[in-house]
Amino acid sequence: MTTFFPADFAPAGLSPVEMAKFASARRASAFVESGMRVGLGTGSTAAWLVKCLGHMVRAEGLQIRAVPTSERTAQQARAEGIEVVSLQDVGWLDLTIDGADEFDPALNLIKGGGGAHLREKIVATASDRMIVITDPSKQVATLGMFPLPVEIVPFGWQATRQLIEESLLGVDVGARKSTLRMNGTQPFTTDEGNLIIDLHLGRIGNARQLSLVLNQIAGVVENGLFVDICDTVVIGHPDGRDEVIDLIPDLESLVDAGGEDNIFKDIAD
The missing domain is CATH 3.30.70.260 (ACT domain)
Structure with missing residues (x-):
């Protein structure tokens, strides 16, 4: 699905950091199709994703049911005209798109800078696929510099x-x-x-x-390490470019062949 955004959709005068966030969110929104059940992440980059999806709802008639990972994301999604539901309502998700504080070459993550990693992990593991939207500064050789x-x-x-x-x-x-x-x-x-x-x-x-x-x-509820959960990372750059890193490059062919890309999927059956 190719999504077209008008020139004025990305506000003029974005800082390089914000342009990188927008570029990754814009690219990731192209993975979303009508009829999908979508997990929406939390954080500044995820906020751009919600804006992109809101535009698609209003301008293109996109119809999705979204499960937000925080109260602030839920509030923003409703304001954008996106249908908000609970995970209990839908049972399972086609896709979750979220940010990350760090990711390594194996696409393991540290998340939780915004304090929502418990809901984020629940939603991500209840999805067929998790896409992370980020910028080059979050790419590390080894996790751990971010708290x-x-x-x-x-x-x-x-x-x-x-x-x-x-x-x-x-x-x-x-x-x-x-x-x-x-x-x-x-x-x-x-x-x-x-x-x-x-x-x-x-x-x-x-x-x-x-x-x-x-x-x-x-006493521990959950930690911010996401191991073997993320499938794809979309990196936005300050000049508006984006690049996609896939842990499994041909995911659709594996699904068609009967492969499982999420070990928890049978919970929904």
Whole structure:
């Protein structure tokens, strides 16, 4: 599906950073077709995607049902004229498009800079395909420079934080500093009413192992490592160009041959 955006759709005078975000969102919107159930991510790049899809709804008659990953994305989607539903309503999604704070050559991600990684991971793993929209600054050889968020329940959070710090002694990371995420003078709270501990690790030697270790700790709800979830990354550039990186280049042919691109898909059956 090729989508045409008028010249004035991207506001004039965008900064190079915002142009890169828009370019990736514009390209990713071309993957969306009428009738799809689409997960909508959270963050500044995802906000551009919602704008693009809103334009397609109004100008082209695009009909989709969207599951937002945060309350602020839901509010923006409704304002754009996009039908918003819950994951319970649709059961399964054709596609999720979201941003990322970092991605590595295997398309493993760190997400959660906006504090929505719990819903983002639930929505992404309930999708046939996850596309990440981003800019070149998020591409890294090894994950870990961006702080890794860990969502925890408020009850006994100090003890949970201590357990998290102790667990880091047994994994391959570059540093072991943790901070409670704040919102001004108060602890930041997620849409689920939880707290976030940010781990300043510098380098993550084994993302899969670290994710499993963290999620075994009592009090931990979810961490921001997305391992083996993302299929495609769309990179937008400051000059308006875009490029697509596919982990599985010919995804459609695998589906036609009976292959499975998401190990959780049978949950919907």
